[in-house]
Amino acid sequence: MASKRGALIVLEGVDRAGKTTQCKKLVEALQQSGRPAEMMRFPDRTTTIGQLISSYLEKKSDLEDHTVHLLFSANRWELVPLMKKKLEQGITLVVDRYAFSGAAFTSAKPGFCLDWCMKPDVGLPKPDLVMFLQLNPAEAALRGQFGIERYETSAFQKLVQQKFQLLMKDPSVNWKVIDASQNIEDVHDNIKSHSLKAINTAERTPLGELWK
Protein backbone atom coordinates (compact mmCIF):
# COMPACT_ATOMS: atom_id res chain seq x y z
CA MET A 1 0.00 0.00 0.00
CA ALA A 2 1.28 3.47 -0.85
CA SER A 3 2.15 5.51 2.22
CA LYS A 4 -0.12 8.36 3.27
CA ARG A 5 0.66 11.80 1.92
CA GLY A 6 1.21 14.86 4.07
CA ALA A 7 -1.13 17.83 4.03
CA LEU A 8 -0.44 21.23 2.50
CA ILE A 9 -1.47 23.82 5.07
CA VAL A 10 -1.20 27.56 4.41
CA LEU A 11 -1.42 30.51 6.78
CA GLU A 12 -2.34 33.87 5.31
CA GLY A 13 -3.32 37.12 6.95
CA VAL A 14 -2.50 40.75 7.49
CA ASP A 15 0.86 42.02 8.65
CA ARG A 16 1.55 41.13 12.34
CA ALA A 17 -1.48 38.82 12.55
CA GLY A 18 0.84 36.10 13.89
CA LYS A 19 1.44 33.96 10.81
CA THR A 20 5.09 33.21 11.51
CA THR A 21 4.51 32.64 15.23
CA GLN A 22 1.68 30.21 14.50
CA CYS A 23 3.44 28.35 11.66
CA LYS A 24 6.33 27.59 14.02
CA LYS A 25 4.05 26.51 16.86
CA LEU A 26 2.01 24.28 14.57
CA VAL A 27 5.09 22.53 13.18
CA GLU A 28 6.42 21.94 16.72
CA ALA A 29 3.07 20.59 17.93
CA LEU A 30 2.72 18.25 14.94
CA GLN A 31 6.28 16.97 15.33
CA GLN A 32 5.77 16.41 19.06
CA SER A 33 2.69 14.33 18.34
CA GLY A 34 4.71 12.16 15.96
CA ARG A 35 3.45 13.67 12.70
CA PRO A 36 6.26 14.65 10.31
CA ALA A 37 5.95 18.37 9.53
CA GLU A 38 8.10 21.14 8.10
CA MET A 39 7.69 24.87 7.70
CA MET A 40 8.13 26.77 4.44
CA ARG A 41 7.62 30.44 3.65
CA PHE A 42 6.99 32.50 0.53
CA PRO A 43 8.79 34.37 -0.74
CA ASP A 44 11.63 31.90 -0.16
CA ARG A 45 14.43 34.45 -0.18
CA THR A 46 17.21 31.83 -0.35
CA THR A 47 16.94 31.00 -4.07
CA THR A 48 18.30 33.13 -6.93
CA ILE A 49 14.77 34.33 -7.75
CA GLY A 50 14.10 34.84 -4.03
CA GLN A 51 17.14 37.10 -3.76
CA LEU A 52 15.79 39.34 -6.54
CA ILE A 53 12.47 39.54 -4.68
CA SER A 54 14.17 40.21 -1.36
CA SER A 55 16.20 43.08 -2.80
CA TYR A 56 12.97 44.53 -4.25
CA LEU A 57 11.12 44.24 -0.90
CA GLU A 58 14.04 45.86 0.90
CA LYS A 59 13.85 48.71 -1.65
CA LYS A 60 17.43 48.04 -2.73
CA SER A 61 16.21 47.56 -6.30
CA ASP A 62 13.20 48.49 -8.40
CA LEU A 63 11.35 46.02 -10.58
CA GLU A 64 8.45 46.60 -12.95
CA ASP A 65 5.17 45.53 -11.23
CA HIS A 66 4.19 42.71 -13.64
CA THR A 67 7.74 41.42 -13.58
CA VAL A 68 7.95 41.17 -9.80
CA HIS A 69 4.52 39.52 -9.70
CA LEU A 70 5.75 36.82 -12.06
CA LEU A 71 8.93 36.42 -10.00
CA PHE A 72 6.87 35.79 -6.83
CA SER A 73 4.95 33.13 -8.76
CA ALA A 74 8.14 31.64 -10.24
CA ASN A 75 9.52 31.44 -6.70
CA ARG A 76 6.60 29.15 -5.80
CA TRP A 77 6.85 27.08 -8.99
CA GLU A 78 10.57 26.49 -8.52
CA LEU A 79 9.80 24.84 -5.17
CA VAL A 80 6.92 22.66 -6.43
CA PRO A 81 9.07 19.56 -7.12
CA LEU A 82 10.45 19.71 -3.56
CA MET A 83 7.00 20.34 -2.06
CA LYS A 84 5.50 17.38 -3.92
CA LYS A 85 8.37 15.13 -2.88
CA LYS A 86 7.93 16.01 0.78
CA LEU A 87 4.14 15.64 0.67
CA GLU A 88 4.52 12.22 -0.97
CA GLN A 89 6.94 11.24 1.80
CA GLY A 90 4.14 11.92 4.28
CA ILE A 91 5.51 15.25 5.50
CA THR A 92 2.91 17.91 6.25
CA LEU A 93 4.01 21.32 4.97
CA VAL A 94 3.01 24.39 6.96
CA VAL A 95 3.44 27.39 4.68
CA ASP A 96 3.72 31.06 5.69
CA ARG A 97 2.01 32.89 2.74
CA TYR A 98 1.30 31.38 -0.70
CA ALA A 99 -0.42 32.32 -3.97
CA PHE A 100 -3.17 34.19 -2.08
CA SER A 101 -0.66 36.79 -0.90
CA GLY A 102 0.62 36.91 -4.47
CA ALA A 103 -2.80 37.75 -5.91
CA ALA A 104 -3.88 40.04 -3.03
CA PHE A 105 -0.74 42.20 -2.97
CA THR A 106 -0.33 42.75 -6.72
CA SER A 107 -4.05 43.30 -7.35
CA ALA A 108 -3.94 46.05 -4.70
CA LYS A 109 -1.67 48.00 -7.06
CA PRO A 110 -3.28 50.39 -9.57
CA GLY A 111 -4.09 48.86 -12.95
CA PHE A 112 -4.13 45.19 -11.88
CA CYS A 113 -7.17 42.92 -11.81
CA LEU A 114 -7.45 39.95 -9.49
CA ASP A 115 -8.07 37.57 -12.37
CA TRP A 116 -4.78 38.41 -14.11
CA CYS A 117 -2.92 38.19 -10.82
CA MET A 118 -4.22 34.67 -10.10
CA LYS A 119 -3.32 33.25 -13.54
CA PRO A 120 0.40 32.46 -13.09
CA ASP A 121 -0.37 30.39 -9.98
CA VAL A 122 -3.16 28.30 -11.57
CA GLY A 123 -2.21 24.64 -11.17
CA LEU A 124 0.11 24.99 -8.16
CA PRO A 125 -0.35 22.29 -5.50
CA LYS A 126 -3.68 23.14 -3.92
CA PRO A 127 -3.60 23.64 -0.16
CA ASP A 128 -5.74 21.21 1.82
CA LEU A 129 -6.43 24.07 4.22
CA VAL A 130 -5.88 27.84 4.11
CA MET A 131 -6.28 29.67 7.40
CA PHE A 132 -6.73 33.43 7.26
CA LEU A 133 -5.58 35.11 10.46
CA GLN A 134 -8.00 37.99 10.88
CA LEU A 135 -6.90 41.00 12.90
CA ASN A 136 -8.11 44.58 12.72
CA PRO A 137 -5.55 47.31 12.00
CA ALA A 138 -5.86 48.87 15.48
CA GLU A 139 -4.93 45.58 17.16
CA ALA A 140 -2.14 44.94 14.66
CA ALA A 141 -0.73 48.37 15.55
CA LEU A 142 -0.51 47.31 19.22
CA ARG A 143 1.89 44.54 18.14
CA GLY A 144 4.46 47.02 16.85
CA GLN A 145 5.15 49.45 14.08
CA PHE A 146 5.19 48.61 10.41
CA GLY A 147 8.64 47.64 9.18
CA ILE A 148 10.51 49.51 6.49
CA GLU A 149 9.95 47.07 3.63
CA ARG A 150 7.88 47.82 0.56
CA TYR A 151 4.07 47.44 1.06
CA GLU A 152 4.32 48.14 4.80
CA THR A 153 1.89 51.08 4.99
CA SER A 154 -1.61 51.08 6.44
CA ALA A 155 -3.22 52.43 3.25
CA PHE A 156 -1.78 49.63 1.10
CA GLN A 157 -2.49 46.93 3.69
CA LYS A 158 -6.13 48.03 3.78
CA LEU A 159 -6.42 47.47 0.03
CA VAL A 160 -4.69 44.09 0.38
CA GLN A 161 -7.19 43.08 3.07
CA GLN A 162 -10.07 43.87 0.67
CA LYS A 163 -8.48 41.64 -1.99
CA PHE A 164 -8.13 38.81 0.53
CA GLN A 165 -11.86 39.16 1.29
CA LEU A 166 -12.60 38.64 -2.43
CA LEU A 167 -10.29 35.62 -2.62
CA MET A 168 -12.02 34.08 0.41
CA LYS A 169 -15.32 34.00 -1.47
CA ASP A 170 -13.94 31.21 -3.67
CA PRO A 171 -15.56 27.96 -2.47
CA SER A 172 -13.01 25.82 -4.35
CA VAL A 173 -10.49 26.66 -1.60
CA ASN A 174 -10.86 25.31 1.94
CA TRP A 175 -10.70 28.66 3.76
CA LYS A 176 -11.00 28.98 7.53
CA VAL A 177 -11.02 32.42 9.15
CA ILE A 178 -9.17 32.46 12.46
CA ASP A 179 -9.70 35.16 15.09
CA ALA A 180 -6.08 36.26 15.50
CA SER A 181 -6.90 38.72 18.31
CA GLN A 182 -6.95 35.92 20.90
CA ASN A 183 -3.82 35.05 22.87
CA ILE A 184 -1.12 32.99 21.15
CA GLU A 185 -2.15 29.68 22.82
CA ASP A 186 -5.85 30.03 21.98
CA VAL A 187 -5.07 30.90 18.36
CA HIS A 188 -2.75 27.89 18.26
CA ASP A 189 -5.41 25.49 19.63
CA ASN A 190 -7.84 26.68 16.97
CA ILE A 191 -5.26 26.30 14.18
CA LYS A 192 -4.17 22.87 15.44
CA SER A 193 -7.68 21.53 15.48
CA HIS A 194 -8.39 22.62 11.88
CA SER A 195 -4.98 21.24 10.83
CA LEU A 196 -5.51 17.79 12.37
CA LYS A 197 -8.78 17.45 10.45
CA ALA A 198 -7.07 18.53 7.22
CA ILE A 199 -4.22 16.05 7.78
CA ASN A 200 -6.72 13.21 8.23
CA THR A 201 -8.63 14.18 5.08
CA ALA A 202 -5.45 14.61 3.03
CA GLU A 203 -4.43 11.02 3.83
CA ARG A 204 -7.46 9.84 1.87
CA THR A 205 -7.52 12.37 -1.00
CA PRO A 206 -5.11 13.16 -3.83
CA LEU A 207 -3.35 16.52 -3.92
CA GLY A 208 -5.39 19.01 -5.94
CA GLU A 209 -4.47 21.77 -8.39
CA LEU A 210 -5.07 25.36 -7.28
CA TRP A 211 -7.71 27.48 -9.06
CA LYS A 212 -8.23 24.84 -11.79
Ligand code: ADP
Ligand atom coordinates in the same frame (compact mmCIF):
# COMPACT_ATOMS: atom_id res chain seq x y z
P1 ADP B 1 3.20 37.92 10.97
O1 ADP B 1 4.11 36.78 10.55
O2 ADP B 1 1.76 37.65 10.65
O3 ADP B 1 3.64 39.26 10.45
P2 ADP B 1 4.34 37.49 13.62
O4 ADP B 1 4.12 36.06 13.95
O5 ADP B 1 5.71 37.89 13.15
O6 ADP B 1 3.25 38.01 12.56
O7 ADP B 1 3.93 38.33 14.90
C1 ADP B 1 4.04 39.77 14.92
C2 ADP B 1 4.27 40.22 16.36
O8 ADP B 1 3.09 40.01 17.15
C3 ADP B 1 5.39 39.46 17.09
O9 ADP B 1 6.05 40.35 17.96
C4 ADP B 1 4.63 38.38 17.87
O10 ADP B 1 5.33 37.98 19.03
C5 ADP B 1 3.35 39.11 18.23
N1 ADP B 1 2.18 38.20 18.32
C6 ADP B 1 1.90 37.14 17.53
N2 ADP B 1 0.74 36.57 17.88
C7 ADP B 1 0.23 37.30 18.90
C8 ADP B 1 -0.97 37.22 19.71
N3 ADP B 1 -1.88 36.28 19.49
N4 ADP B 1 -1.15 38.14 20.66
C9 ADP B 1 -0.23 39.13 20.86
N5 ADP B 1 0.92 39.27 20.16
C10 ADP B 1 1.15 38.37 19.19
Ligand code: FDM
Ligand atom coordinates in the same frame (compact mmCIF):
# COMPACT_ATOMS: atom_id res chain seq x y z
N1 FDM C 1 4.20 39.19 -1.12
C1 FDM C 1 4.34 37.92 -0.74
C2 FDM C 1 3.81 39.52 -2.42
O1 FDM C 1 3.70 40.71 -2.77
N2 FDM C 1 3.57 38.52 -3.31
C3 FDM C 1 3.69 37.22 -2.96
O2 FDM C 1 3.47 36.32 -3.80
C4 FDM C 1 4.09 36.89 -1.63
C5 FDM C 1 4.26 35.47 -1.21
O3 FDM C 1 5.93 40.18 0.14
F1 FDM C 1 4.63 42.25 1.97
C6 FDM C 1 4.55 40.27 -0.18
C7 FDM C 1 3.82 40.22 1.13
C8 FDM C 1 4.80 40.89 2.07
C9 FDM C 1 6.15 40.51 1.51
O4 FDM C 1 6.98 39.67 3.52
C10 FDM C 1 6.80 39.34 2.22
P1 FDM C 1 7.30 38.56 4.66
O5 FDM C 1 7.57 39.43 5.86
O6 FDM C 1 8.52 37.83 4.19
O7 FDM C 1 6.09 37.68 4.80
